[in-house]
Amino acid sequence: MTSQQFEKMVTEALHKGTHKAAEEMQEKNWKCILKKIEETEKERKAAKGLFRNRIVGISAAAAVLVLALGSFTQPGQAALDKIRKYFAPEKIVEFEVEGDKENIHSRLQQGEIGYVIYYDEERYKIVEDGKVDRLVMKESVEGLPEVYMEISQDTDNSPEDLAEKLEAELRGEFSRVDEAIEVTDPLKAIYIHAIDGGTRGDDPIVNYYLIDNTQGGTFIIKQKYFLEAAEGHGSRFYQMLKEFTIIPAE
Amino acid sequence: MDDILLQRVRNKDKEAFEELYNKYAGFAARTALAITRSNALASDAVQETFVRVYFNIDKFKPGNPFEPWLYRILVNECMRLLKRGSRITYVDSYSESGLEIPHEDDHYFEEYEELYQAIGDLEEKIRIPIVLKYLKGFRETEIAEILKLNVNTVKSRLYKGRQKLKKAITGSLKGR
Structure with a gap:
């Protein structure tokens, strides 16, 4: 049998x-x-x-801070000193969770990679490794799927480039990956939402918010939780992001 | 022709999308069947692929060939479903679909059925390039683009696949 005959057989x-x-x-x-x-x-x-009902635009604090600190490359002592002027170490933030308004005692997190955020310190803690800061439940519950919000920075890739890459990665793992869209609420970012399944309470959800770091790179915020926790952890992560501010580095 | 059709799909023209589906769904389904070896998974893969095409058509660059883009989505979807369903036992549709080969004569029937079975038995990383080349007729460079592999890797996998299939078919002929 010739190679051509064999290949024809495979096709047939x-x-x-x-x-x-x-x-x-x-x-x-x-x-x-x-x-x-x-x-x-x-x-x-x-x-x-x-989204239309929730639009608040970019945080005014962020805009003021960008103007005040100018353009830098690494967060240094001078920048951190200025942060102290603008941000109290603790404050009460009003959260809307599962339809109810709650006043949450929130702590300021100054990320080494150049951001600040107020987080709900009653329920979460932050685990830092220098590159990625991960907000996790203070008390983990055995048997529950993963719940966290991660903040990291990619200094080389724009939000648009990363969106394409992350969408492709998510498609390999999740049954539904929504098209990346630009949002202004809870902050100005490219937003990608993915869910695997969508019928069971423990079906995983991942949201990415890709925020322009104003220097050609991207702050990457990844939220992971599960369907049943969308109104709880999902909503709290969403509210906390309203308090996210980039600190231009010096 | 595709450019005009794709432009209409970009404008969310459902008739144009149906036309696009009718044009490409047949081979997409065959490819998914040959990759997943399951009617249920193949059906899911084709559905998800076309839903993604509809919503992500803006990401397809006009002027580029459409099929490698479509098949990249399809193959990714098949692999995702295979990975997801790896703990579930599906009815092996290779054995079901073998019955669909017409019995023009018994010898002819057995030969093709065994070869189809042998393709299904190839490991996934070899089976997929074989299916893309011999079922759909993609060139090696196109397969490399679809699978995001180096073209030499594709050539090597195709070679290994052909060797294994030849061995399988020779063994089966000797056994008669």
């Missing part, structure tokens, strides 16, 4: 082996695709309405 085996099943699924698949598209369009329309 694949054609004959898949022909009937492929033909049978064509119409059914089309109906399911249309249904999924319509459902997703409805969800997105509803989500856009929600």
Whole structure:
């Protein structure tokens, strides 16, 4: 048997082996695709309405601070001194969680990579490793899926470039990855939302907020929680992000 | 022709999207079946792929060939579902679909059925390039682009795949 004859046989085996099943699924698949598209369009329309109602723009504090500190490369003592002027070490922040308003005692976190955030210190703690700061539950509950919010910085890639890369990575792990969109609430960023499954309470959710670091790079905020925790941890992470401010480094 | 059709899909024209689906779904389904070896997974992979095409069409650069982009999404989706379903036992549709090969004569039937089975038995990293080349007719450079691999890696995997299939088919012919 020549190579050409053999290759022809491989092609024919694949054609004959898949022909009937492929033909049978064509119409059914089309109906399911249309249904999924319509459902997703409805969800997105509803989500856009929600965003419009919540728009607050970039944090005024962030704008003031960027103007006050100018353009730097690394956060240094001078910048940190100025932070102290603008940010109290603790404050009460009003959170809206599961429809109720709560006054949460919040602590200032000054990230070495050049940001500040107020976090809910009653429920969370921050684990730092110099490159990535991870906000985790103070008291972990055995058996619950992972819950955290991570803050890191990529100094080489823009939010747009990272969005493409992260979307591709998420597609390998999650059954639904929404198209990256620009948001202004809770802060100005490129936002990517992914969920695996979507029917069980423990189905994982990942959100990325990619924030321009104003120097060609990106602050990457990754939130991980699960479907049932969307109204709890998801909502708290969202509220805390409203208090996120970039500190231009010197 | 595709450029005009894709532009209409960009404008969320559902008729254009149906036209695009009808044009590409057949081979996409065959490819997914050959990769996943499961009717259920193949069906899910095709559905997710076209939903993603619809919502992410803006990311496809006009002027580039559409099929490598489509198949990259499809292959990623198949691999994701295979990974996800690795703990679940699916009915092996290779054995089901073998019955679909027409019995023009028994010898002819067995030969193709065994070869199809042998393709299904190849390890995933070898099976996927073989399917893309021999089912869809992609060039090695296109397969490299779809799988994000070096073209020499693709050549090597295709070579290994052919050797294994030849061995399988020769063994089966000798056994008759």
